Amino acid sequence: xxxxLSSIRALAVRQHPGDALRCLHLxxxxxxxxxxxxxxxxxxxxxxxxxxxxxxPHNQRDNKINVKRADKHVDDSWKQVPKDDVYVGRxxxxxxxxxxxxxxxHRETHHPSMYNVxxxxxxxxxxxxxxxxxxxxxxxxxxxxAMIPHKFAHGEERKIIVFTKGNNEIIEARExxxxxxxGVELIKDITAGELLLSDYQYFIAHPNILAELIALRGxxxxxxPNPKSETLGTNLAEMITKFSNGISYSASKDEYQQNFGLISxxxxxxxxxxxxxxxxxxxxxxxxxxxxxxxxxxxxxRVLLKSPPSSEQLKIDPFVxxxxxxxxxxxxxxxxxxxxKVEAEEQDQAVAQQASN
Amino acid sequence: xxxxxxxxxxxxxxxxxxxxxxxxxxxxxILKRKYDPLLHKTNENPRRMRAKNFIYELVEDxxxxxxxxxxxxxxxxxxxxxxxxxxxxLKPNFVYNKLLLPGLAAYKTPENIEKYAKxxxxxxxxxxxSAYAQRTVNMLESIVLAVVMNKDQPWVIEPWHIKASLxxxxxxxxxxxxxxxxxxxxxxxxxxxxxxxxCTITINKLEQAKLKCRLHHxxxxxxxxxxYVLEHWKIPSEPLxxxxxxSEKNV
Numbered sequence: 001x002x003x004x005l006s007s008i009r010a011l012a013v014r015q016h017p018g019d020a021l022r023c024l025h026l027x028x029x030x031x032x033x034x035x036x037x038x039x040x041x042x043x044x045x046x047x048x049x050x051x052x053x054x055x056x057p058h059n060q061r062d063n064k065i066n067v068k069r070a071d072k073h074v075d076d077s078w079k080q081v082p083k084d085d086v087y088v089g090r091x092x093x094x095x096x097x098x099x100x101x102x103x104x105x106h107r108e109t110h111h112p113s114m115y116n117v118x119x120x121x122x123x124x125x126x127x128x129x130x131x132x133x134x135x136x137x138x139x140x141x142x143x144x145x146a147m148i149p150h151k152f153a154h155g156e157e158r159k160i161i162v163f164t165k166g167n168n169e170i171i172e173a174r175e176x177x178x179x180x181x182x183g184v185e186l187i188k189d190i191t192a193g194e195l196l197l198s199d200y201q202y203f204i205a206h207p208n209i210l211a212e213l214i215a216l217r218g219x220x221x222x223x224x225p226n227p228k229s230e231t232l233g234t235n236l237a238e239m240i241t242k243f244s245n246g247i248s249y250s251a252s253k254d255e256y257q258q259n260f261g262l263i264s265x266x267x268x269x270x271x272x273x274x275x276x277x278x279x280x281x282x283x284x285x286x287x288x289x290x291x292x293x294x295x296x297x298x299x300x301x302r303v304l305l306k307s308p309p310s311s312e313q314l315k316i317d318p319f320v321x322x323x324x325x326x327x328x329x330x331x332x333x334x335x336x337x338x339x340x341k342v343e344a345e346e347q348d349q350a351v352a353q354q355a356s357n
Numbered sequence: 358x359x360x361x362x363x364x365x366x367x368x369x370x371x372x373x374x375x376x377x378x379x380x381x382x383x384x385x386x387i388l389k390r391k392y393d394p395l396l397h398k399t400n401e402n403p404r405r406m407r408a409k410n411f412i413y414e415l416v417e418d419x420x421x422x423x424x425x426x427x428x429x430x431x432x433x434x435x436x437x438x439x440x441x442x443x444x445x446x447l448k449p450n451f452v453y454n455k456l457l458l459p460g461l462a463a464y465k466t467p468e469n470i471e472k473y474a475k476x477x478x479x480x481x482x483x484x485x486x487s488a489y490a491q492r493t494v495n496m497l498e499s500i501v502l503a504v505v506m507n508k509d510q511p512w513v514i515e516p517w518h519i520k521a522s523l524x525x526x527x528x529x530x531x532x533x534x535x536x537x538x539x540x541x542x543x544x545x546x547x548x549x550x551x552x553x554x555x556c557t558i559t560i561n562k563l564e565q566a567k568l569k570c571r572l573h574h575x576x577x578x579x580x581x582x583x584x585y586v587l588e589h590w591k592i593p594s595e596p597l598x599x600x601x602x603x604s605e606k607n608v
Contacts, residue, residue: 086497113507
C-alpha cells in the first residue's frame, strides 16, 4: 500500500522536463523586449549631476547674486502732499511740474549766470511697466523712431536709401533729403555688390517697386521695408522727414527687474521754444504709447525731464498727452490690423531666414 | 521639609500685593487643525482624536498684527503733528509715548474736543502756520546752501538763484519767500569764493528761517574750473564782507 502511495507521489511531484525548459527565456524576441524596456527605464531616470564648486575667494565671488534689490518702480503715493509754500522735498510726494514749468526750472539752472549752458539738450526719461498680458510675460525691448513736428540737431548720422520707380517720386524723395534714391538699377547695384547696404541706416520703399525689392530681402533682413515700421508707403516725403528728423529711442528692460523698462531720449534743446518742446514730448509719448500691451493698468509709469550738466530730474505728468489706462473700446478696432501685421512680420522673418540659409 | 517649603510659598503669595494695574496682554493665536478629525456616526460619541489631530497650523498671530490708528485731541501745538484743538489720527505707539504720556494730547471724546478747542483769542494770534513749518525752519537753518554761480559771466544774485540752488538741495520754495540781503552781491569775484551770506526764507508768510548760503564759482569749461572742495559745509564759515543780514523791514 505504502509503495503504491509513494509511486503516486513521485508521479505527482516529478515535473515534466518541458516545463522547466519553458521557464527559461531562450527566444530572441523576448530578450529584445526586455532589453528595450530596461533602456526606456534607464532613459527615464534623469541623472542629477552635482557640480562640485571649489573654494572661491570672497573677493572674487559674484556679489550680484542674492542681493536684495529695491523695486525700481518708485511709488511715493503714501507720502503727504505739501501744503506749505516752502517744504523739504524728501518728506513729500515728488512735485509734478507742467512741461513749461520744468523747462523754466532747467533754464534757470542753465542760465549764463549759473551753469551757462543755455543750449543744453533736454532729455526725457520714460519709465515703463514692461509687464505683458500675463504676469510672467514681458514686453520685448523695442527700438522705434518717433516722428516729431519740430526738428533739432540730434547729432546722429542718418543715411537713408529710398527705392522707388516713378520719376516724380524720385524728385520728391531727393527734395525731402534722402541720401540715395533709385529704382531697379540701384537694386542691381546692391545685388552685384557695388553698393554696401551696411553704410545706410534706413531703407524706405514705395510699394510700386516691392516686387523687385524682394531680391534684397535676405540682405536687409529685419530692416526690409514694411508698413508696420512705416518704412513702406506712398507718402515718401513724410517718411523721409520722419527718419531724418525723428527721435530714435529704445526701450530696454532692467537686467534684474524684468518689468522695469527705461527709455531715455533727447527731445530738443533748452533754447528751443517751450511750446515746440512740449509738442515733441507729446509726439514721443504718443509713439511710446502705441507699444502698450493689452492689459489693465499703466504702461508709462513716470516721466522725468533731465538736462545735463545739471543732475536735476523733474517729474512731469504724461497723462496729459496719452491715456493713462488701457481702454478696451478704443483698442478693439485696432486689434485686427495689428494681428495681421504681426503675421506679416512673422512671414517676413521666415522669408528672411530662408534667404539667409 | 517639603511641607515647610510649600507653606513658605503660601506665605509669600499672601504677602504679595495685588497688582492694581491689569495690563492687557495680547496672546491670541488663531490656529487651524492640520489634519481634521474623522466624522462620526449620528447619535454616537465622536471618535477619539489621534495625536496628529493635535497638530496645528498658525493662521494669525494677533501680536504682530498692525493695530489701527488712534485719534486724539491735541492740547497744544506739536511740531510735525498739528495745532491746538486738532483731532489727529496716528499710530497708537506714537500717540501713547509721544503725545499722551507727555500730556500733549487727550483721548478723543466730545468733552475733550470741546475743552481743547481753540478760543477766539488764540485763533487771532497765530503762532504756527502749519504743523511742518517749524521742521522746515530747523532744516533750513541747519544747512549751508551751496550757491553755484558762473566764473566767467557777470551776475548779480537774485531770489531765483537762491530758489534754483534750494531746489538742487531738495527744498522747494517760491521766489516771493526769499529775502536777500540789502547789499548787491555781484560777481564773478574769486575773493567771494567760499564766503557766506545770509538770506531769510519766509514760510507761509509767517515763520522765518535764516539760511546760510555759500558762494561757489563754476566754469562751463572743465579745465577752467576751481579745484573741488570736499564737503565744503564742514569748513568754518567766513562771512562775505560788507553784506549784512536781510533787514526785518522788508519782510
